[in-house]
Amino acid sequence: MTGAAWSAGAARSGDDGGFVVTLERFSGPLDLLLHLIHREEIDIWDIPIARIADQFLQVIRDLGLDEAAEYLEMAARLVRIKAQMLLPRRGDEEPWEDPRHELVRRLLEYQQIREVVDWLERAARRRAERYGRGFVPAAPDLPPPPLAFAIEELVEAVERVLAMIPDSVIHRVLARPLDVEGATRRVLVLLESRESFGWRELLGPAPSITDILSALVAVLELARRGALKLSQPRPFTPFSIDRGPAYQAA
């Protein structure tokens, strides 16, 4: 491996004498594994899997990563490869497939990505040394900028929406239509004869829930229009209804 190839690992491992690692230092189990391979100066094509597996387990225990599923999965994989390496090989009859093969392939692939990351970091740093125009003129009255959105985004949004929908609780709702018009007529009749009356007088004896709701909606709507005023003399007392500024005798 060249120096450049390892620059990411080396930069992050710092002084290799004191092996102090922190959780944030690694972006995943592959990153940690590469770090260990580098530290031990191991040939990536011939990883002493037993040694590396033990060290991996030790580090994730030390870092408290042994509850992170991704690190655990890698630990399990290493232990499995270690076991496979110990199995006796059966002569030359069958070609032996190195159980480390897949892991090496992934490590190399990941290593390459880390190299690209280093390159991107350098590019971003170079770009940051040059400033674009800072002044942003106040926008003249231009039409709003064009919209850019695609069907894929909409479908993606649908998926998010579907994921949001909680387990449905099915309520059976019985339609019991409110008679707001009738209640409004009753209120107007009362207002015509009296400047002020109480909420209870509007309801009459033994009102049903539908009567109460109808009357309430009617009163609120008339109050909104200014035909009547609602007031409550004291807390917890029934409110009284007075003719409002917009009241006109029918």
Add this chain to the structure above:
Amino acid sequence: MDQRTRLLEAALFAAPRPLALDELRVLDPEATEADWRRAIEELRDHYDTDGHGVEVVEIADGYQILTRAVFAEAIERAAFAARPVKLSSAALEVLAIIAYRQPVGRAEIEEIRGVSSGGVLRLLQERGLIEVAGRSEGLGRPLLYTTTPLFLEHLGLGNLADLPRTEELAVALRPPQTES
């Protein structure tokens, strides 16, 4: 141009507002106010004599590089500042609900998303992607929203039937399927 004049040009270019003489001092502690005045003069002359598209303008007790007025019309016509705007994910979600369940009221949208959506509805309406199609018969007669032809146009769809089928959303608020 003098090295200080170049620095001045870079600074005026990068600054988000006109820079006053005493603000320039930080750029180069060794330069005096007179030095900066000279640099401003040099830059101004250079822009003027070489015939640049920009000029040094004194504004609000400071100096700024601005495009010359003669090019304003062409630039405004090009409207480079108008980078296409992407809809936020919140807006897309509301749009998705309306697209599949129209006509639909705000309460239902908010029930599905679990957050209030008035602002997003207004934005989508302003952008002409949804419109009010009428009122529900229900209590309070809430407004009902539908998508507009512009919505289809944006997505390049012939009509609403061309939307990808998503049975779940179209049919009802079904519980998510039992999955792993």
Add this chain to the structure above:
Amino acid sequence: MDQRTRLLEAALFAAPRPLALDELRVLDPEATEADWRRAIEELRDHYDTDGHGVEVVEIADGYQILTRAVFAEAIERAAFAARPVKLSSAALEVLAIIAYRQPVGRAEIEEIRGVSSGGVLRLLQERGLIEVAGRSEGLGRPLLYTTTPLFLEHLGLGNLADLPRTEELAVALRPPQTES
């Protein structure tokens, strides 16, 4: 400078992002692409030979005026311009994978990184550095991501071909095997 070069300078100056050749066409319908190329050359040469504090840079398939790197320190010290936000190492990993494999789905990204990457993908999408380009034909029709022009802009790259070739990287990867 030529009148068209002045117009170009004013336009590049006014635009908040790199302008592509075909965007310049609106500025002057009579000018051909070759005319604009000549104007760009003239402006670039002028900035270089006259020793300006700014330069014409080719970024994100377009052209942009930027301050010269040599003045970065002084401008930073004066602190009137904001520096771009730095991306985390995880974000750069995801960007690197998408840049080289686009269009690419989340599963493949996570397979390469060995960690779940949904949060990073969402963040990059919100920042406008990646976008959904479509869906794979595979099981579940997963979303496929690509990088955006803003990605190139953020890194100051002319285009995707400016990224290092994988053969140039220290670790040579065999082409992805056809396997599970």
